[in-house]
Amino acid sequence: MKICVVGLGVTDVGRLPGRSLLMLESEAARLAIADAGLRPSDIDGAIQMTSDFGGGVQPRHDDAFPRVLGLPVKLYMENVGRGGEYAAKAFLVARQLLELGICKYVVCSGARDDWSRSRRYKDGGRQGPLYQYKEGNWGALMGDNAPSFHGLLATRHMHLYGTTSRQLGHIAVAQREWACRNPRAAMYGRPITIEDHQNSPIVVWPYHLLDICQESDGGTAFVVTTEERAKDMKNAPVYISGIGFGEQLQSLLEKKEHYSQLAIETARDAAFSQAGIELADVDVAQFYDCFTAEVVLQIEGYGWCKVGEGGPFVETPGTLGPNGRIKLNTGGGLLSSTISEI
Amino acid sequence: MSGTPDPVITEELRPFFEAAAERRFVLMRCQKCGAWYWPYTGCRHHDNDPYLGNMEWEPASGRGKVFTFTVAHVAFNRAFPAPSIYAVIELAEGPLMPSNIIGCRPEDVHVGLPVVVEFVENSNGLVLPKFKPA
Numbered sequence: 001m002k003i004c005v006v007g008l009g010v011t012d013v014g015r016l017p018g019r020s021l022l023m024l025e026s027e028a029a030r031l032a033i034a035d036a037g038l039r040p041s042d043i044d045g046a047i048q049m050t051s052d053f054g055g056g057v058q059p060r061h062d063d064a065f066p067r068v069l070g071l072p073v074k075l076y077m078e079n080v081g082r083g084g085e086y087a088a089k090a091f092l093v094a095r096q097l098l099e100l101g102i103c104k105y106v107v108c109s110g111a112r113d114d115w116s117r118s119r120r121y122k123d124g125g126r127q128g129p130l131y132q133y134k135e136g137n138w139g140a141l142m143g144d145n146a147p148s149f150h151g152l153l154a155t156r157h158m159h160l161y162g163t164t165s166r167q168l169g170h171i172a173v174a175q176r177e178w179a180c181r182n183p184r185a186a187m188y189g190r191p192i193t194i195e196d197h198q199n200s201p202i203v204v205w206p207y208h209l210l211d212i213c214q215e216s217d218g219g220t221a222f223v224v225t226t227e228e229r230a231k232d233m234k235n236a237p238v239y240i241s242g243i244g245f246g247e248q249l250q251s252l253l254e255k256k257e258h259y260s261q262l263a264i265e266t267a268r269d270a271a272f273s274q275a276g277i278e279l280a281d282v283d284v285a286q287f288y289d290c291f292t293a294e295v296v297l298q299i300e301g302y303g304w305c306k307v308g309e310g311g312p313f314v315e316t317p318g319t320l321g322p323n324g325r326i327k328l329n330t331g332g333g334l335l336s337s338t339i340s341e342i
Numbered sequence: 343m344s345g346t347p348d349p350v351i352t353e354e355l356r357p358f359f360e361a362a363a364e365r366r367f368v369l370m371r372c373q374k375c376g377a378w379y380w381p382y383t384g385c386r387h388h389d390n391d392p393y394l395g396n397m398e399w400e401p402a403s404g405r406g407k408v409f410t411f412t413v414a415h416v417a418f419n420r421a422f423p424a425p426s427i428y429a430v431i432e433l434a435e436g437p438l439m440p441s442n443i444i445g446c447r448p449e450d451v452h453v454g455l456p457v458v459v460e461f462v463e464n465s466n467g468l469v470l471p472k473f474k475p476a
Contacts, residue, residue: 138381138440139428139440140347141347141349141464141468141470142428142440142441142442142470142472143414143418143419143421143422143426143428143442144428144440145414145418145419147412147414148412148414148428151412152410152411152412152428152429152430153410155410155411155412155453156409156410156453159410159453201415202413202415203414203415203416204412204413204414204415204416205412205413205414205415205448206412207412252438253380253381253437253438254386254438256409256432256438259409259410259430
């Protein structure tokens, strides 16, 4: 059985003080349901795709967006994944609900309030663009945070393969070019050059400011149903042809190669084989780009170039950006558009 | 408010912190095959061992090399003044351990730098193993 997306909802994104995660989720879900041409009373399953950031956000299974919208759901599943992979896991769950005949229309909604949250934490001795967990696992006790953790991968890649900050800058520049074509992107109308990247302040070495994603508030939602039901609906369906996973974090302390590779092979093989495609068939890719090196690691992992050759590859003219042969993160991505993505 | 994270110490990790408080560096070791681990875990070399059944915390060298690192130039948290070095140490016994590099200028740290443990008490009174150039 095939499943497909029949409605999409994206709230305003950027700086939205005074809006809670719950209301951003609700608004995104409302927009998605309306976009699908459905009514709230049609929705019988709901999945939350919002990170539990650890800074005091509690799971809200008793006060969630289905309540706000009055959705008569049979099932509400909270926090189905973790940052950046919610959508894939939400599709897995939605597919099961649809395939078993438990639900007819499943709405999946997630939100982030990174910009608002970091402002709140300033008063606690912790400052933007990042907040720190109040309680810490091992890394937090040592001052670890998002750029320091992700920077470990960049440093390792640089050490092993000679990748340079300037090469990573090409990721930032290419995505900014895309953002300049997207009026909804945070950095619309603000092109950058490699020199701008190199001259931007170092936040956490090896990362400059322009290696780091946006910080924004916003919500994103979609409605999923079966191919059969989608035939009679308002929008042309967007089919989910393949889903795959690889696990890098769980093995990070034991598999040293996972500091320089993202365990993409199993994800790619599963998704591509379900879809019956090869890399050459891919017209456009939307990668998780919290920091620039992650994009290089994904380009290598999917096989556009060999492991370790991503640095020279991305700086080759005609590779990335709107005029390049690889159409990658075409809205500007997390780096230049918004981090409301789920 | 200092911003220092409060530690979450599981019962299984408590012996590690108790040893650190006495300035002893321990790692978890399989009593069957001698393999070293950090943090607590079952041994990969024997399927279906019972709950940490063959694992013990044992004294380790406290020596290693920088495997990878970052240098924070912004103090996101007042408890961690900038610049500060966050690194993953490849311990002499094999396991990887994330920690801070101290007593080292940011421009002098590099992958492969030999380091040795130095216990540091943080503002919570918790003693943590950090590492300095050997």
